[in-house]
Amino acid sequence: VRLLQNLRSAVESERLFVVYQPQVNLASGAVVGVEALIRWRKEDGSFVAPDRFIPLAEASGMIVAIGDWVLRMACRELVRFQALGLPTLRMSVNVSQIQFRHPDFLEKLNAALLDTGINPRYLELEITESVAMEDADFMLETLHMVRELGISIAIDDFGTGYSSLSQLRQLPIDRLKIDRAFVGELSQQVSGGHIAAMVIELGRNLKLTVIAEGIEDEGQAQSLLGLGCHEGQGYLYAKPLLPAQFTEWYQARV
Ligand code: G
Ligand code: G
Ligand code: NA
Ligand code: MN
Numbered sequence: 001v002r003l004l005q006n007l008r009s010a011v012e013s014e015r016l017f018v019v020y021q022p023q024v025n026l027a028s029g030a031v032v033g034v035e036a037l038i039r040w041r042k043e044d045g046s047f048v049a050p051d052r053f054i055p056l057a058e059a060s061g062m063i064v065a066i067g068d069w070v071l072r073m074a075c076r077e078l079v080r081f082q083a084l085g086l087p088t089l090r091m092s093v094n095v096s097q098i099q100f101r102h103p104d105f106l107e108k109l110n111a112a113l114l115d116t117g118i119n120p121r122y123l124e125l126e127i128t129e130s131v132a133m134e135d136a137d138f139m140l141e142t143l144h145m146v147r148e149l150g151i152s153i154a155i156d157d158f159g160t161g162y163s164s165l166s167q168l169r170q171l172p173i174d175r176l177k178i179d180r181a182f183v184g185e186l187s188q189q190v191s192g193g194h195i196a197a198m199v200i201e202l203g204r205n206l207k208l209t210v211i212a213e214g215i216e217d218e219g220q221a222q223s224l225l226g227l228g229c230h231e232g233q234g235y236l237y238a239k240p241l242l243p244a245q246f247t248e249w250y251q252a253r254v
Contacts, residue, residue, distance in 0.1 A: 018073045019240035023233045026225040033090030036074035037240045067099040075116035092124040097131040120150035129161035180214020
């Protein structure tokens with residue numbers, strides 16, 4: 001309850017902000033996009049991890065307002081990156097299941113596109129595997145409508161759920177995001193990244209782009225590239241960055 005009250009006042013006093021983590025093409029090294037990730041800095045300067053406060057925001061319904069705010073911040077930032085002369089990047093935004101299922105979701109999404117002037121082709125929504133598989137009819141309909149707006153869809157934390165090939169092929173999606181737990185396994189002798197290999201193979205069969213998150217070393221990047229993974233994200237390239245840090249990082253890279 002205490003944390004929830006603090007979250008409420010954090011929303012009001014703008015102690016929430018958004019950071020951006022680069023995503024690169026594994027073969028060319030080109031930066032292809034960024035993922036928007038929310039941060040909460042408390043008055044005393046310490047951070048509360050999203051893993052702790054997102055569930056609270058979901059349970060209290062606050063996630064609807066927070067999610068809409070993140071979406072707008074991210075769209076505006078992409079427009080700014082372009083104004084600064086950066087090439088067109090993809091902007092990935094996490095969408096909670098509560099937010100996605102809210103009756104006003106599509107309307108708010110549309111309003112965010114119109115108000116920020118972002119080209120929807122460069123916007124991507126990340127939903128988790130479990131969300132995508134629940135309530136198939138509703139999900140299918142909503143996902144189709146999102147895609148009709150020109151927005152792409154990625155399945156986040158892929159490999160942690162139990163989707164079957166037949167379920168997956170029905171979904172109108174663009175990208176599978178390999179959970180970082182399976183990228184970590186690539187460095188271990190024992191388990192050897194079999195799940196990562198399987199997800200990449202699944203992506204190939206379904207003609208989906210595959211991105212791996214949580215890449216921390218060059219060995220992992222090379223293994224993923226060898227397995228046919230297209231894109232990557234992780235500390236090897238950059239941690240999530242403030243907008244000014246991101247543009248600096250980008251300019252130093254090219
Ligand atoms: O950035 P970090 O690794 O701390 O994020 C932890 C988790 O919080 C991730 O699973 C991420 O998807 C989630 N998360 C980060 N930002 C947002 C957001 O804006 N909305 C939602 N729904 N989840 C987010
Ligand atoms: O949306 P998702 O839960 O996948 O968010 C990714 C989370 O992983 C973010 O909280 C981000 O800060 C974190 N992260 C990003 N890159 C790395 C990495 O290379 N290693 C680890 N351990 N975490 C990472
Ligand atoms: Na994510
Ligand atoms: Mn993820």
